[in-house]
Amino acid sequence: MSASSPSWAQAVLQPPACDAWKEHMEGAAYQLASCIVLLGYMGGSGIFGSLYIFGLLAPGYFCYALWGWLSACGLDVFVWNMLLVLLCLLQLAHLAYRLRKDTIPPEFDLLYKTMYLPLQVPLEVYREIVKCCEEQVQPLARDQNYAVEGKTPIDRLSLLLSGRVRVSQDGQFLHYVFPYQFLDSPEWESLRPSEEGTFQVTLTAETDCSYVTWPRRRLYLLLRKDRYVARLFSSHLGYDISEKLYSLNEKLFAKFGLRFDIRLPSLYHVLGPAASEGEPEEAEELPPTPPPAHGPAAASEAPPQPPPPPPPPAPRPRASRPESDLLGEDSTSLVLEDFAELPGSFMDYVSEGEYMK
Numbered sequence: 001m002s003a004s005s006p007s008w009a010q011a012v013l014q015p016p017a018c019d020a021w022k023e024h025m026e027g028a029a030y031q032l033a034s035c036i037v038l039l040g041y042m043g044g045s046g047i048f049g050s051l052y053i054f055g056l057l058a059p060g061y062f063c064y065a066l067w068g069w070l071s072a073c074g075l076d077v078f079v080w081n082m083l084l085v086l087l088c089l090l091q092l093a094h095l096a097y098r099l100r101k102d103t104i105p106p107e108f109d110l111l112y113k114t115m116y117l118p119l120q121v122p123l124e125v126y127r128e129i130v131k132c133c134e135e136q137v138q139p140l141a142r143d144q145n146y147a148v149e150g151k152t153p154i155d156r157l158s159l160l161l162s163g164r165v166r167v168s169q170d171g172q173f174l175h176y177v178f179p180y181q182f183l184d185s186p187e188w189e190s191l192r193p194s195e196e197g198t199f200q201v202t203l204t205a206e207t208d209c210s211y212v213t214w215p216r217r218r219l220y221l222l223l224r225k226d227r228y229v230a231r232l233f234s235s236h237l238g239y240d241i242s243e244k245l246y247s248l249n250e251k252l253f254a255k256f257g258l259r260f261d262i263r264l265p266s267l268y269h270v271l272g273p274a275a276s277e278g279e280p281e282e283a284e285e286l287p288p289t290p291p292p293a294h295g296p297a298a299a300s301e302a303p304p305q306p307p308p309p310p311p312p313p314a315p316r317p318r319a320s321r322p323e324s325d326l327l328g329e330d331s332t333s334l335v336l337e338d339f340a341e342l343p344g345s346f347m348d349y350v351s352e353g354e355y356m357k
Contacts, residue, residue, distance in 0.1 A: 027071045033063030058088035107137050132222050133214045140209040147199040154197045156213045158183040163209025169201045175247045185240045193220050
C-alpha cells in the first residue's frame with residue numbers, strides 16, 4: 001500500500017471531503033436502475049412477495065451493469081452488478097420450483113375448499129394429509145364393487161370425490177354414499193389399530209366415481225405423529241357416521257305408521273297421520289248413550305258405571321345380542337338386526353324400488 005493512500009481507520013473516522021461536485025448527472029441507465037431497485041424493495045413477504053422483489057431487482061442490477069460498462073467505464077461496477085443479476089435469476093428459479101412443487105392438484109384443491117378450509121386448517125397440515133395418500137385419485141367404474149361383504153379386508157380409509165355409491169347388506173339396500181363422504185367410516189371406527197376385520201356391507205358404484213384412499217398403516221402413523229390431524233379425522237369421521245345413521249333413520253318406516261329412532265332402537269313415536277286415524281275408531285266403539293228416564297224409579301236407580309279399561313299389554317322382552325361384540329361389526333349391521341324382529345320394518349320389503357316408495 002502506498003503512503004498516499006488513506007488507511008481504513010482514516011477513511012472511516014476522517015473521511016476525505018469532496019473538493020467539488022460534478023456538474024453533470026449520471027446517464028439514463030443509472031436513473032432507471034435506481035427507480036427499478038426502489039420499486040423492487042417495496043415487495044411484501046411470502047413466496048409471491050419474493051417473486052416480486054427478485055423479479056424487479058434483476059433488471060435493476062442489469063441496468064446498473066450497463067451504466068458501469070457504458071458510462072462509468074468501471075470493470076468492477078459491471079462485474080459486481082452482473083453477479084447480482086445472476087443471483088437474482090437463481091433465486092427466481094428456486095421460487096418457481098417451490099411454487100410448482102407446492103401446487104395442489106385440482107381435485108385436492110376442491111377437497112380443501114369444501115372440507116378443510118371452513119375449519120381453518122392450515123395449508124401445510126393439509127399437504128401432510130394429501131402426502132399420506134400419495135396425491136392419487138382412484139377411479140371406480142360403474143357397477144364395480146369397492147368392497148364385498150365378508151370378503152374385502154378393512155385395510156384403508158377412503159373418501160368419495162365424485163359419483164354415487166350404493167351400500168347394501170344381504171341384498172338389502174341401506175343407503176347411498178355421496179361426494180365428500182367417507183366410504184368406510186363405520187368399518188374404520190369398528191377396529192383398533194392392532195385388529196383385523198372384513199367389511200359387513202357391500203359397496204357398489206352406481207355411477208362412474210372417483211375417490212382418494214389412505215392406507216391404514218400410513219394413516220395410523222400420521223395420526224400418532226400429529227395430534228391435530230388425529231382430532232381433525234376424528235371430527236370428520238364422527239360427523240360422517242352420524243349422517244349415515246340419520247339417513248337410515250329417515251327411511252325406517254313401518255307399514256302401520258311408526259317411525260323408529262336408531263339412536264334408541266327400543267323407542268318409537270307415532271306419526272301424526274297414524275294417531276289421527278286411531279281416534280275415530282275409539283269413538284265408534286263407545287256404546288250410544290240411552291235417553292234419560294223419568295219418574296220415581298229413575299231417581300232410585302244409580303247411573304251405570306263405564307267398564308274399566310283393559311290392562312296394557314306387557315312389553316315383549318328383547319333377545320340378547322351376544323354377537324354384537326364381534327370384531328368388524330359396524331353400526332349399520334347392528335341397526336339392521338335390531339329392526340329385523342319388528343313387524344312392518346323395511347326388512348319386509350322385497351325390492352329396493354318398493355322400499356324407496
